[in-house]
Amino acid sequence: GGKGGKLVIGMSQCNLGEPWRVQMNADIAAAAKEHPEIELIFKDAQNDTLKQRAHVEELVAQKVDVLLVSPKEAQPLTEPVGKAFDAGIPVIVLDRAVLGERYTTFIGADNKKIGRAAGEWVKKVLGGKGKVVELKGLMTSTPGQDRSAGFREGIAGSEIEIAFEADMKWLEPEARKEMDSALARLSKIDLVYAHNDPGAHGAYLAARAAGREKEMKFVGIDALPHEGVSYVEQGILDATFQYPTGGREAVETALRIRKGEAVPKRITLGSRRFTKEDGKKGGEVIE
Ligand code: FRU
Numbered sequence: 001g002g003k004g005g006k007l008v009i010g011m012s013q014c015n016l017g018e019p020w021r022v023q024m025n026a027d028i029a030a031a032a033k034e035h036p037e038i039e040l041i042f043k044d045a046q047n048d049t050l051k052q053r054a055h056v057e058e059l060v061a062q063k064v065d066v067l068l069v070s071p072k073e074a075q076p077l078t079e080p081v082g083k084a085f086d087a088g089i090p091v092i093v094l095d096r097a098v099l100g101e102r103y104t105t106f107i108g109a110d111n112k113k114i115g116r117a118a119g120e121w122v123k124k125v126l127g128g129k130g131k132v133v134e135l136k137g138l139m140t141s142t143p144g145q146d147r148s149a150g151f152r153e154g155i156a157g158s159e160i161e162i163a164f165e166a167d168m169k170w171l172e173p174e175a176r177k178e179m180d181s182a183l184a185r186l187s188k189i190d191l192v193y194a195h196n197d198p199g200a201h202g203a204y205l206a207a208r209a210a211g212r213e214k215e216m217k218f219v220g221i222d223a224l225p226h227e228g229v230s231y232v233e234q235g236i237l238d239a240t241f242q243y244p245t246g247g248r249e250a251v252e253t254a255l256r257i258r259k260g261e262a263v264p265k266r267i268t269l270g271s272r273r274f275t276k277e278d279g280k281k282g283g284e285v286i287e
Helices: 019-033 049-061 074-086 111-125 142-155 172-185 197-209 228-234 247-258
Strands: 007-013 038-044 066-070 091-094 105-109 129-136 159-167 191-194 217-222 239-242 266-269 271-275
Touching: 007 019, 007 049, 007 247, 019 038, 019 066, 019 247, 038 049, 038 247, 049 066, 049 074, 066 074, 066 247, 074 091, 091 247, 105 111, 105 247, 111 142, 111 191, 111 217, 111 239, 111 271, 129 142, 129 172, 129 197, 142 159, 159 172, 172 191, 172 197, 191 197, 197 217, 197 228, 217 228, 228 239, 228 271, 247 266
Parallel strands: 007 038, 007 066, 066 091, 091 105, 105 266, 129 159, 129 191, 191 217, 217 239
Antiparallel strands: 239 271
């Protein structure tokens, strides 16, 4: 690598079907634009794990100087990512982790803490009791696992019951379908905790179609200004928790690696709660 002073960064994105990932790529592109030596190669796996494995292998074969990867699923991406790292390519893993330690650095928010903060908020607004529907992100991805475990810690010791849970795979249409089942099964729902804002929005649409949206609260995660934060302003969601993309930090880290600086194994990004009372700037900070 390093031809003619250029810094070639290959980015393997697991999908661009969700606004949050479009934002991540935009953040990477905006940060790279400030450094004319950077050349970006973007790959979109269209939510197909096998395609993403192939993309990682292609970027390694192209001998990119730094590999960025936001993996769809932890286990299947571990091997190709580890091989890139073993081949001497610096690897920056973003948002969803791989297994083990064969990468240079991981950049992302602490999903366990975000889940716990969501659980604590829910415990407070429900007065310590009620029936909750949990719509999980893909449970073969680390944020889904952590957002679930953290939430359960947050509501621990209360009389809040997770009365229905399903894996909606991060997808709004899946969330809507699962919520239809929850609505059919439960005569009373106090709150829906969805692991991302598209999921929370899908649940809201299902509840509204059943004429039951006023019966319950809706909580999501991501808090993009034009998505979750706007849903809160419109009264569709009651809360959302920010999930920074790390795109800018990834580019800055790639530049540090190029300069020969040592980078930490993990760079943890902060989060923040957004509710109507918190306003546009957000409320409680989660570090
Ligand atoms: C987008 C997304 C986000 C979520 C993140 C978790 O694909 O589902 O909504 O916060 O991935 O990795």
